[in-house]
Amino acid sequence: MLKLGVVFPQTEIGADPAAVRDYVQTAEGLGYDYLLIYDHVLGANPDRPGGWTGAYTYETSFHEVFVTFGYMAAITQKIELVTGVLILPQRQTALVAKQAAEIDVLSGGRLRLGVGIGWNEVEYAAQGEDFHNRGKRIEEQVTLLRELWTKPLVKFEGEFHNVPDAGLKPMPVQRPIPIWFGGGADAVLRRIAKMGDGWIANSMPFEQLRAQLENLHDYLEQAGRKPKTFGVDVRMSVAKTPQNEWVREANKLRKVNVSHLCVDTMKAGFTSLDQHLDAIKRFKAEVGE
Numbered sequence: 558m559l560k561l562g563v564v565f566p567q568t569e570i571g572a573d574p575a576a577v578r579d580y581v582q583t584a585e586g587l588g589y590d591y592l593l594i595y596d597h598v599l600g601a602n603p604d605r606p607g608g609w610t611g612a613y614t615y616e617t618s619f620h621e622v623f624v625t626f627g628y629m630a631a632i633t634q635k636i637e638l639v640t641g642v643l644i645l646p647q648r649q650t651a652l653v654a655k656q657a658a659e660i661d662v663l664s665g666g667r668l669r670l671g672v673g674i675g676w677n678e679v680e681y682a683a684q685g686e687d688f689h690n691r692g693k694r695i696e697e698q699v700t701l702l703r704e705l706w707t708k709p710l711v712k713f714e715g716e717f718h719n720v721p722d723a724g725l726k727p728m729p730v731q732r733p734i735p736i737w738f739g740g741g742a743d744a745v746l747r748r749i750a751k752m753g754d755g756w757i758a759n760s761m762p763f764e765q766l767r768a769q770l771e772n773l774h775d776y777l778e779q780a781g782r783k784p785k786t787f788g789v790d791v792r793m794s795v796a797k798t799p800q801n802e803w804v805r806e807a808n809k810l811r812k813v814n815v816s817h818l819c820v821d822t823m824k825a826g827f828t829s830l831d832q833h834l835d836a837i838k839r840f841k842a843e844v845g846e
Contacts, residue, residue, distance in 0.1 A: 558846055559807065559810065559811050559815065559816065559817070559818055559844075559846065560590040560591065560816060560817045560818070561588075561589055561590055561817075561818055561819070561820070561840075561841065561844060561845060562589055562590055562591035562592060562593050562637075562639065562790075562817060562818070562819035562820070563584045563589050563591075563592050563593070563819065563820055563822075563837050564593050564594075564595070564641070564792060564819050564820065564821040564822070564823065565580070565581070565592055565593065565594040565595070565620075565625075566580070566822055566823050566827075566833050567594065567595050567618065567619050567620060567823070568613070568617050568618055568619070568823055569618075569823055569827065569833070570618075570620075570830065570833070571618065571830075572618065574628070576830050577620070577625070577628065577629070578628075578632055579830065579834070580830065580833065580834065581629050581632065581633055581636065582632060582633065583834050583837070583838075584636060584837060585633050585634070585635060585636040587837065587838060587841045588841065588845065589636060589837070589841065590636070590637060590817075591636060591637035591638070591639050591669070591817070591819070592629070592636055592637070592638060592639065593639040593640075593641035593671070593757075593790075593792075593819050594620070594622050594625065594626070594638075594639070594640060594641060595619070595641060596619070596622045596640055596641075596642065596643050596644055597613055597617075597619045597644075597677065597680065598619075598621070598644075598647070598680050598683075598684065599615070599677075599679065599680050599683050600613050600614045600615035600616065600617050600619075601614060601615060601677070601679040602614065602615055611676070611677055611679075613677075622640050622643060623656040623657070623659075623660060626638045626660045626664070626668070627659070627660060627663060629664075630660060630663040630664035630665075630667070631663065633664075635667075636667070637667050637668075637669055638660065638664055638667050638668050638669070639668075639669040639670075639671055639737075639757075639790075640669075640670055640671045640672070641671045641739065641757050641790070641819070642671040642672050642673035642737075642738070642739035642740075642757055643670060643671060643672050643673070644672075644673060644674070644675035644677075644680065645672040645673070645674070645695050645698050645699075646674055646675070646681075646686060646687075646690075646691035646692075646694045646695050646698065647675060647680055647681045647684050647686045647691075648684070648686075650698045650701050650702060650718055651701075651705065651718075651720065653698075653702065654701070654702050654705040654706060654725060655725055657670055657702070657706075657729065657734055658705075658706060658725050658727065658728060658729040658734070659727075661729035661730050661731055661734055662727050662729060662730060665730060666729070666730030666731050668729075668731070668734055669734070669735045669737060669755075670702075670734050670735065670736050670737070671736075671737045671738070671739055671757045671790075672695065672698075672699070672736060672737070672738060672739065673695075673738065673739035673740050673757075674691040674692055674695055674740065674745075675691070692744065692745075692748075693716075694717050695748075696748060696752065697715045697716060697717050697718060698717075698718075699736055699752055700715075700752075701713055701715065701718050701720070702733070702734075702736065703733040703736070704720075705720075705724065705725050706725070706728065706729050706731075706732055706733040706734055707732045707733050708724065709724045709726075709728070710722055710723065710724045711723060711724055735754040735755065736752075736753060736754050737753060737754055737755035737756060737757050737788065737790065738753040738755075738756060738757065739756075739757045739758075739759065740759065741758060741759045741761070741769055743772065746769065746772055746773045746776055747776050749773065749776075750773060750776035750777045750779070750780045750782065751776075751780055754788065755787060755788030755789065755790060755816070755817075756773060756787070756788070756789050756790065757790045758789060758790065758791050758792075760792050760794060760797075760821075763806070763809055763810075766791065766813075767813055770789065770813055770814075773787075773789075784814075785814055788816045788817065789814070789815045789816050789817065790815075790816070790817035790818075790819060791810055791815050791817065791818055791819070792818075792819045792820075792821050793806060793807070793818060793819070793820055793821065794821045794823075794824070794825075795820065795821065795822050795825045795836050795840070796821075796822075796823070796824045796825040796826070800839065800843065803840060803843045803844050804843055804844060807844045818844070820836070820837060820840045820844075822836045822837060
């Protein structure tokens with residue numbers, strides 16, 4: 558069965574805690590399976606030397622994902638909390654392990670950690686991390702995260718990390734917390750097949766998605782894994798997909814064994830929380846099984 562989620566409207570919901578509460582509680586009340594949240598720490602000034610072509614700037618609002626999930630964990634009961642995706646290599650790995658474990662504890666085991674390498678070099682520079690080796694580092698980070706979530710004491714010596722006989726407490730409910738990867742480059746698909754619990758796909762036309770799924774399935778089989786049991790999470794934008802196409806597009810995704818579908822209401826011209834809520838209500842009524 559296709560699980561349905563909502564993309565938390567990061568850039569448009571504003572800073573009112575009551576609006577955050579109303580959104581997530583409405584999504585849970587409608588029966589959505591999960592809530593996915595985008596991640597950025599800093600926005601760049603578009604007038605900086607060299608210019609700026611990124612999708613977001615310093616004027617774009619982003620709630621910090623772990624702090625927001627701590628709040629959401631306290632005001633919900635069932636909905637899964639998903640990072641889609643956390644830019645892992647710009648963060649300290651042990652600290653991410655601690656924060657994720659805490660969210661998992663506070664939510665009763667409802668965290669799914671989506672991770673990716675990101676595109677914003679400004680954020681990496683501001684947090685003191687190397688943008689240019691991020692693909693290589695993320696693999697070691699994921700290995701270390703799983704060690705920290707499953708063993709009370711960890712001795713780890715890698716190329717980028719050294720844990721000298723230390724551990725987390727409290728440990729997460731899920732041991733380990735599921736780690737899904739974002740991105741779509743061929744190297745990323747190979748990495749996902751090797752060490753991911755699932756794939757959070759970028760938004761793309763269906764035929765492109767199907768081609769990437771075929772490649773991913775080949776890599777999974779090469780890794781000795783079963784493609785039909787591997788999770789795939791796809792987003793559908795209400796700004797790009799008219800309501801009369803929602804069911805047809807969802808059925809196409811079901812036929813290629815997509816396991817999760819997340820509705821994105823941002824950039825649809827909505828100017829109020831009620832409009833976002835109305836869209837997710839209509840989507841659930843149309844697409845829900």
